[in-house]
Amino acid sequence: MDILHTLNIASSMTATVFRGGAGIATHPAGAQPEMLLELYDFEGCPHCRLVREVLTELDLDARIYPCPKGGKLFRAKVLELGGKTQFPFLVDANTRTQMYEAADIIRYLYSTYAARQRPWYWRIIEIQRLLSIIAGLPRLGSGSRARPRSAGPPAHPLELYSFEANPFARPVRDVLCVLELPYILRSTGCPAWGASATDPAPGSRNRARLQARAGEISIPYLIDPNTSTQMKESADIIRYLLRTYGQTENGQTKK
Numbered sequence: 001m002d003i004l005h006t007l008n009i010a011s012s013m014t015a016t017v018f019r020g021g022a023g024i025a026t027h028p029a030g031a032q033p034e035m036l037l038e039l040y041d042f043e044g045c046p047h048c049r050l051v052r053e054v055l056t057e058l059d060l061d062a063r064i065y066p067c068p069k070g071g072k073l074f075r076a077k078v079l080e081l082g083g084k085t086q087f088p089f090l091v092d093a094n095t096r097t098q099m100y101e102a103a104d105i106i107r108y109l110y111s112t113y114a115a116r117q118r119p120w121y122w123r124i125i126e127i128q129r130l131l132s133i134i135a136g137l138p139r140l141g142s143g144s145r146a147r148p149r150s151a152g153p154p155a156h157p158l159e160l161y162s163f164e165a166n167p168f169a170r171p172v173r174d175v176l177c178v179l180e181l182p183y184i185l186r187s188t189g190c191p192a193w194g195a196s197a198t199d200p201a202p203g204s205r206n207r208a209r210l211q212a213r214a215g216e217i218s219i220p221y222l223i224d225p226n227t228s229t230q231m232k233e234s235a236d237i238i239r240y241l242l243r244t245y246g247q248t249e250n251g252q253t254k255k
């Protein structure tokens, strides 16, 4: 597990480097949605990654509904709502909006929730798309295909403090994704240059919230209300998720 986890983190770091810093910093949105945005996506999807980078950038929280290939839980919902199984798919109950297409979603998020124009690098979306595909190569398809679970979806969504480019959070999101565990993404990007990490105004609101909850800022940080569990450390979180919600080959819950 340890050497595999080290390789996992190393390839995740490579992906972060290939994305050239996207999905790290938060320049908060002009307005926070009243109801959580809902994103149907999967971790290994390069188009979905671009949308998740903008969630970090705008400091937007969201309910993530993982839709890995072969997934049985939320793919059908996307088909029902939008008419096709294509990802990313965004639902915003605040404006009664739902849409496919990463470029349209990014434009929508900026025009609805940012008090500013979308930056130049989101205007060259085809280049971003290509770079995102390249960034995903070292991940060898992780976070793309559903794996057997021990039971149906948990009663309450899990909660993850994460930002898109965090190399330790990505492998955790991979596991949440392949086990089709819905979760509330608490965007915890790094405060933009010059802002204080503990000041919620210019940086991420959720850094202050995490500091208050955990006594430190440690990302990724998982909260599972179903088992009253809170934990940091990517290796521990992954082990916990696989033991609690995954299945071994012979159909047993992992011990």
Ligand SMILES: N[C@@H](CCC(=O)N[C@@H](CS)C(=O)NCC(=O)O)C(=O)O
Pocket: 044, 045, 046, 047, 048, 069, 085, 086, 087, 088, 100, 101, 102, 103
């Ligand atoms: N032009 C679309 C492309 C989306 C797309 O091709 N998504 C792939 C996943 S990376 C997909 O939905 N594949 C169908 C599937 O996974 O079943 C966008 O930018 O959002």
